[in-house]
Amino acid sequence: MVIQRLKLGLTIFASKMAIIGQDIAQAKSFLEKGELVAIPTETVYGLAGNALNASAVALIFETKNRPSFDPLIIHTSSLERVGDFVESIPKPLYQLAQTFWPGPLTLLLPRKSLIPDLVTSGMERVAVRVPQHPLTQKLLAALDFPLAAPSANPFGYISPTTAKHVEAQLGAKIPYILDGGSCEVGLESTIVGMEGDHVIVYRLGGLDVAEIEEVVGSVSIKSHSSSNPQAPGLLESHYAPRKPFILGDLDSLVPHYKAQNVEFAVLSLSREIEQVKPEHQIQLSEKGDLKEAAQGLFASMRKLDELDVELILAEEMPAQGLGNAINDRLKRAAAKG
Structure with a gap:
């Protein structure tokens, strides 16, 4: 197999297409070596790497051609494990997590120092979620680190909702695609945080705002475009096809x-x-x-x-x-x- 070696000391698989399968142990092995694996979630497929390994995180940005000022979401298997990566969870956000995790909800929370700056683009909050897909749940439970995982596509292009979509776009650059079928929700997660005592929706997504308000009351929506986003997926030009x-x-x-x-x-x-x-x-x-x-x-x-x-x-x-x-x-x- 011919591979392209990077200054990071990691590898991008350049001459052989990714294996597509459902082998949790094989996916786990690649991730533990600092490589990237595409994973299914209920929203879209993610390009996953060890969120605590700065080199693996850098490889995500390089593989996607993603700008480093666009932060990433980290994924873990349960609400209980989130405490390993964040300093605290405000009560309203904890209520949302209890109600909607696992599911298409991402919370912006104050990060612990073990989260690399590259994950958060240097910001003090980290985006965290617990995905619902059973295969990825099993994988996350088997790992002793969370996964940073933006959508598994070249930056700015349409997000993938099947393993074949990932293969067509990134199959020559990663070793393994965990095939979980078609995504049930099909839109990225809704991103929620707090500013003072107010609950803020930073990105509209697969969880309806009305459902959030049933739990925590009225919220503000700040899902605006930005060249310096506070949360993932907020750049003005995004999710775009090649054609006009x-x-x-x-x-x-x-x-x-x-x-x-x-x-x-x-x-x-x-x-x-x-x-x-x-x-x-x-x-x-x-x-x-x-x-x-x-x-x-x-x-x-x-x-x-x-x-x-x-x-x-x-x-x-x-x-x-x-x-x-x-x-x-x-x-x-x-x-x-």
């Missing part, structure tokens, strides 16, 4: 580009566009179900991106429930360039 992605009113966009003889594809919630070939359009949910739409969002964007078209047109979802999180991803995809 245009978000707006399909009733105006479709005839506009038809008149210009531009080949395009269409992404909608449930409507079928008569002027567009069936194979050039995807309805995220024929029933208008936002949960179903969220589950299929990234896979649908990826499928349209692979078509022989010049650009992709999309409409916003209803601004309710998971529709707000889907719209957040659509707007970031459209911000590219």
Whole structure:
């Protein structure tokens, strides 16, 4: 096997595609050696490395081509183990963890000194979550360290929701992909922290804000774009296909580009566009179900991106429930360039 050696003293597997399997022991072995493994979660697939090993964390950034000012989420197997990595958990956030972990919730908490600066981009809080996927739960329980794991894709591109998505993008750069099937939620986790006594949602995601407010009362939303983000996944241009992605009113966009003889594809919630070939359009949910739409969002964007078209047109979802999180991803995809 030909491998590319890095100054970090670690390796990127450059000539042989990653093994795809469900062998927890094999995945554990690679991670203990400081290598990277793609892991399934209920949200998206993650590119995982030992969160306490600065060299392994640096390899995550290098493999993804991710800017070092964009912090990472660390993953562990239970709420009880979170205390090993953070100084404290404020009561409202502890209530959220008790209610929604394991699940698509990430908490921003004051970190202990053993968390490398590279994980948090030098900030005093670390993003932590307990994922729900049974395979990754077993892997995390078998490890004596947490896993730093951003989405397993080149930085800024569409997040992967199957092992094959990971293989297509990073399969030549990592040794192992833990195959857990298709992701059930399909959107990244909701990120929550506190500022003073106030609970703040920093990133909309797979856990609806309304469910959070049922536990802790009213919250503030600060899910804004930033070139110096306080939490992962907040850069303006993110989750983007390779082709130009245009978000707006399909009733105006479709005839506009038809008149210009531009080949395009269409992404909608449930409507079928008569002027567009069936194979050039995807309805995220024929029933208008936002949960179903969220589950299929990234896979649908990826499928349209692979078509022989010049650009992709999309409409916003209803601004309710998971529709707000889907719209957040659509707007970031459209911000590219």
